[in-house]
Amino acid sequence: MEPGSAKFWYVLARSADYAGLAVFVGGLFFLALLWPSGADRRRARRVLVTGWVLGFAGTVAGLGLQGAWVAQRSPADLFDPDLLGQVLGGQFGRIWFAKALLWVLGGVVLADVLQRGRRAAVSTGWRVGAGVVAAGLLRTTGLTGHSAESSHPLVSQLADFGHLAGICAWIGGLAMLLFGVLSRRDPDELADVVPRYSKLALASVLVVIVAGVALAAETLGGFGRVFTSGYGRILLTKLAVLAVVLLFAQASKSWVARRLDFAVVLRGDAGAVRPFVYSVAAEATLVVVVLFAASLLVTASPGR
Incomplete structure (x- = not known):
């Protein structure tokens, strides 16, 4: 090689x-x-x-x-x-x-x-x-990561910790939901676990966004570098994919609000649960792209 x-x-x-x-x-x-x-x-x-x-x-x-x-x-x-x-x-x-x-x-x-x-x-x-x-x-x-090299290391590292924690709660929860809970289609588990995860996911996404904005501002040092540096362009790609992920997440949230009770009444019928499974699976698939982009950001110089 x-x-x-x-x-x-x-x-x-x-x-x-x-x-x-x-x-x-x-x-x-x-x-x-x-x-x-x-x-x-x-x-x-x-x-x-x-x-x-x-x-x-x-x-x-x-x-x-x-x-x-x-x-x-x-x-x-x-x-x-x-x-x-x-x-x-x-x-x-x-x-x-x-x-x-x-x-x-x-x-x-x-x-x-x-x-x-x-x-x-x-x-x-x-x-x-x-x-x-x-x-x-x-x-x-x-x-x-780049937060360790920041001029304000305490703020950056706290934001980085919150960013990673939010991502783990969200993505790890998606994996558990998709392969653990939804694959069983147990009505009691659906009624108990899905609404609570939906609330957790919303809070996690908010933490990820707020902490991510703080990290990007601290790392890049200026809004203009988002468009003039390779690091910024990778970040934009990550954000674009993340935006699509959030659209699927919103679809999942809407399903929970409108269709979960119906799916529970039908005792976890596959046809009733299937749209939610597809939405969660799409989120999980696109998240892989986000993680790859995050890996590229670690190896890229913010100033280039």
């Missing part, structure tokens, strides 16, 4: 890391606060496992690929001991090594919920442990 392709693979690793973070952290939040009984459901567990695997693999691969990209080496050298030593000697490497350890701790949290199911999801100890791991993953992710 060409040395220049290391950046491409690094972006993919960051995308996997972001996706895993969103699905795992958001999934933990969903089970702890919205659907504890989902911890006993095989499909909900698969969502958590998928998130953990993506996040851990993306973090470990990202360590070596970042070094290969900076050193202009082939991406096949990502596990070269000398290259890894150089990466771990820098700030990025130390932060991502700590993040990899947090993913290992996340594996312990995951193993507990896989073993004990709902009993773990409703226990104070598990919720505290899951919360600490989630906060650590969000914080270490923010430490390697």
